[in-house]
Amino acid sequence: MEALAHLNRLQQERDKLDHRHALLELRAPENGIVKDLATHTPGTVVAPGTVLATVVPRDEPLQAEVWVSNLDSGFVEVGHIARVKVAAYPFQKYGVLEGRVTHIGVDSSERAAGNAAGSRPLQDAAYRALIALEAQHLDR
Secondary structure, eight states: OHHHHHHHHHHHHHHHHHHHHHHHOOOOSSOEEEEEESOOSTTOOOOTTOOOEEEEETTOOOEEEEEEETTTGGGOOTTOEEEEOOTTSOHHHHOOEEEEEEEEOSSOBOOOTTSSTTOOOOSSOEEEEEEEESOSSOOO
């Protein structure tokens, strides 16, 4: 009888440890590449609901998020061809990315100055737009 009680306690302890182990493992809802991590320090305690990582789906084509100034917004429409210059790579050497405008925001909003690498602060509000890129890399 005593051995059976001891066996039950050990089984409960094992179940509890299995549950704790399952809570320690992070799983993404789909395959992809980790783009951003909230922390790089092992053992960091995070608040519930904190986004720990951003995962870019592996087979999802890249899109460019761009901002269209209020002055230019009347000249940009969904379906228009776009040529994107990447600020980090001189277009004279690497060229541009061709694409098509797939979305334009319905209202303008102010954008923080540091949203894109090398971007200058906008004086006025701008419209967020998405461009589906034809190539997923820059040519050299």
